Structure formats: structure tokens, C-alpha cells
Amino acid sequence: QLELQESxxxxxxxxxxxxxxxxxxxxxxxSNYYWGWIRQSPGKGLEWIGTMYYSGSADYNPSLKSRVxxxxxxxxxxxxxxxxxVTAVDTAxxxxxxxRWITAYSGRVEYYFDNWGQGTLVIVSx
Amino acid sequence: QSVLTQPPSVSAAPGQKVxxxxxxxxxxxxxxxxxxxxxxxGTAPKLLIYDNNERPSGIPDRFSGSKSGTxxxxxxxxLQTGDEADYYCGTWDSSxxxxxFGGGTKLTVL
Numbered sequence: 001q002l003e004l005q006e007s008x009x010x011x012x013x014x015x016x017x018x019x020x021x022x023x024x025x026x027x028x029x030x031s032n033y034y035w036g037w038i039r040q041s042p043g044k045g046l047e048w049i050g051t052m053y054y055s056g057s058a059d060y061n062p063s064l065k066s067r068v069x070x071x072x073x074x075x076x077x078x079x080x081x082x083x084x085x086v087t088a089v090d091t092a093x094x095x096x097x098x099x100r101w102i103t104a105y106s107g108r109v110e111y112y113f114d115n116w117g118q119g120t121l122v123i124v125s126x
Numbered sequence: 127q128s129v130l131t132q133p134p135s136v137s138a139a140p141g142q143k144v145x146x147x148x149x150x151x152x153x154x155x156x157x158x159x160x161x162x163x164x165x166x167x168g169t170a171p172k173l174l175i176y177d178n179n180e181r182p183s184g185i186p187d188r189f190s191g192s193k194s195g196t197x198x199x200x201x202x203x204x205l206q207t208g209d210e211a212d213y214y215c216g217t218w219d220s221s222x223x224x225x226x227f228g229g230g231t232k233l234t235v236l
Binding site for chain 2: 004036044045046047048051059061062095097100101107108109110111112113114115116117118119
């Protein structure tokens, strides 16, 4: 059974870089899936941060693109998130997830997250 | 403000049926597949429906999904107290080039 577990500091100072790691167990990160990060700010809904394929191709939320990097480490079966220049608005629960992302011949996009970690709370505060 | 619009809350009695709506536009729901998630705070969100109406293995047929035009609906029959959770719809927005979610609907089983 596939399991994902987020890890990283729970407190980050403003202007610094938030760094999280997602460890995948029960399956290979080099399989035919994408790997994504999603966050949920207090009292708000889900926000997609970005997604990476194990080969290295990535796509990011345009509103965060200038500050986000996602990296996959196939040797450790992990992928990571770095979000730079954080402010209080980046305080959220951060989830990692396995993702299906396929553009059908019709042009319609299959886009969903089929396995999630339980999330980790990151607070941005001095 | 979320790109997809859901009602903030719905409620129904045990054993009854409830539906949760998700409204979008032609650039997201209208032309792409919709998924639905169940989330109990503090736990991992769970995929309930993908590709508009498909259930992953292990998801009971009490949960169903449908789509019409630029709106999608999640249906839950035979409500149980264990169904109390937040429910989110999601899809890809081809114009914004962005994965989008609804704001979430809190289900209360009275």
C-alpha cells in the first residue's frame, strides 16, 4: 500500500526558505505518475502548489512559480518542496500527493491526486 | 476566492441522501475531468471520485459523481456519522494553466 509522509520544520522565519520532504513508501517514485504539493491555509480551501514527474519535468502554480522549486530524488524515493521568501500568508498545512495528469486525445485533462500524505503544518513567524 | 464554487455546508440525517455541487466554467469543469476528495482535518485527504464518476477501489458505491456542462455533483447515499467531513472538488483549468479546487463543503450528519 502506497504511503506518503511529509517532513520538515514546523516553523520558518519570514523571508527565509520553507523546505519540506515527502517520503514515498510502498511504491516507486519512478513509476508512471506525477508527484505534487498542495497546501491549505487556515480556514481556507486547497491550493495546488506544483507538480513534478520523476524525470524532472515540472509545472507550478503561476502565482507561486517565482518562489517554488520541486525536486525528485529517485535514489531516496523522495521528492521535496522549496518555497523561498516566505511571509505569513504562506502559513498552511502542506500536503504531498501522488498525481495522475493525462491529456486525452480529445484534449480533456485527467487531473487528480489519488494518494495523499496526512499533511504538515508550517507556520511562518519570527 | 476559489475558482470552483461549492456550498460552504450541507446537512442531512443518517440514512438519507445528500448532494454537493461544484460550479465552474468552460475552461475547467466544462472541458476537463472532475475529481472529489473527502478530508477529515488532521488526516490525509481521500480520493472519492475521479474522471467525473469513477470510484477508486475501496470506495463504496454510496458515493457517486456526475457532471453536466460546467457543474459537477457529488452524491452520498445512506449517510453515516463517519461521513462527516469536508468535501472538495478539483480539476485542471486550461486557461489559467492551474490545478483548481473548490472552497470545500462541510457535511454534517445530524
